[in-house]
Amino acid sequence: MIMQINKPRNVTIPWMGKDYIELLGESLTNLGMQVQLPPRTTNKTIQIGVRNTAEMVCFPLKPTLGNFVEALDNGADTLLMFDSQGQCRLRHYWKIQEFALKNLGYDFEMYNVNFSNFLPVLRKLGGASYVKILKELYRFYGRIKEIDEAKEKWSAKLPNIGIIGEIFTCCDERINYGIESKIRKLGAKPVNTVTLTSFLRASFVEKLHLPSKKKRYEKQAEIYFNGGLGGHGKENISSLLELVDNNIGGVIHLLPMSCMPETSIEPFVDSICRKNNTPMLRIPIDENTAEANLETRLETFIELIKMREKK
Ligand code: SF4
Numbered sequence: 275m276i277m278q279i280n281k282p283r284n285v286t287i288p289w290m291g292k293d294y295i296e297l298l299g300e301s302l303t304n305l306g307m308q309v310q311l312p313p314r315t316t317n318k319t320i321q322i323g324v325r326n327t328a329e330m331v332c333f334p335l336k337p338t339l340g341n342f343v344e345a346l347d348n349g350a351d352t353l354l355m356f357d358s359q360g361q362c363r364l365r366h367y368w369k370i371q372e373f374a375l376k377n378l379g380y381d382f383e384m385y386n387v388n389f390s391n392f393l394p395v396l397r398k399l400g401g402a403s404y405v406k407i408l409k410e411l412y413r414f415y416g417r418i419k420e421i422d423e424a425k426e427k428w429s430a431k432l433p434n435i436g437i438i439g440e441i442f443t444c445c446d447e448r449i450n451y452g453i454e455s456k457i458r459k460l461g462a463k464p465v466n467t468v469t470l471t472s473f474l475r476a477s478f479v480e481k482l483h484l485p486s487k488k489k490r491y492e493k494q495a496e497i498y499f500n501g502g503l504g505g506h507g508k509e510n511i512s513s514l515l516e517l518v519d520n521n522i523g524g525v526i527h528l529l530p531m532s533c534m535p536e537t538s539i540e541p542f543v544d545s546i547c548r549k550n551n552t553p554m555l556r557i558p559i560d561e562n563t564a565e566a567n568l569e570t571r572l573e574t575f576i577e578l579i580k581m582r583e584k585k
Pocket residue numbers: 332333334362363364365440504505506530532533534535536
């Protein structure tokens with residue numbers, strides 16, 4: 275079936291954090307697109323992804339593929355997927371998703387968006403001028419920055435729990451079972467170092483060779499690597515060094531199953547936490563994660579940190 279030329283497009287994007295994606299949806303609408311967000315991720319969404327991808331592929335591919343299937347079932351016909359142009363699978367997700375969805379018989383157009391092509395792609399889909407696109411994206415950045423400043427802030431009274439890990443798992447509250455609000459309910463302050471603004475900041479600092487306030491930790495992190503690793507492997511080691519240097523109460527390492535960069539840095543994370551006497555809880559996430567088990571481990575971990583801080 276060939277898409278009718280005059281029919282307005284129904285553009286969709288997969289979830290990665292409710293607030294981020296709702297704000298992005300608003301911005302795309304302001305740029306002239308008709309946006310149709312997928313239904314929020316549920317177990318059913320994840321199961322659709324599980325059934326249509328390789329068992330051992332890293333977990334974010336599964337819910338995002340499920341998001342696309344549910345959006346297409348609701349009438350979306352134009353899919354936008356971020357392409358990291360980096361060194362891990364995220365670079366290839368859109369190709370794998372396109373292949374799986376075509377095999378399922380869907381009729382759609384897939385656009386990969388990255389730091390090199392976002393201007394022409396957004397212009398083609400919405401018709402806005404480059405100036406308007408840049409202004410709208412700047413406004414979007416300002417709005418998510420407000421959200422992320424609260425996420426990254428330390429508490430002066432409560433035990434602070436640093437979060438490092440893979441970005442999708444750290445940002446999407448459906449995927450990480452609302453870990454930040456669970457930490458808050460247990461009487462501690464989550465300090466999430468893996469936010470969308472931290473990712474954009476790091477990407478632009480690196481691409482444009484801008485000076486970085488975190489240079490010292492980035493330099494220290496380099497000794498662990500033989501060049502680029504992909505994902506947030508390096509950034510996480512740099513953030514961890516900064517957290518332990520500032521005496522964080524404890525660290526949570528959140529990662530999706532079979533994530534290449536995050537599994538590669540596990541021994542370094544363990545060693546840095548051990549040397550600095552910093553408690554660390556690692557939480558791998560996939561379709562088999564049980565929320566009750568995650569809650570029990572989290573509760574014990576935060577109790578331990580509270581006891582240490584009292585002493
Ligand atoms: S960072 Fe990890 S989870 Fe994300 S695409 Fe790369 S390998 Fe997969």
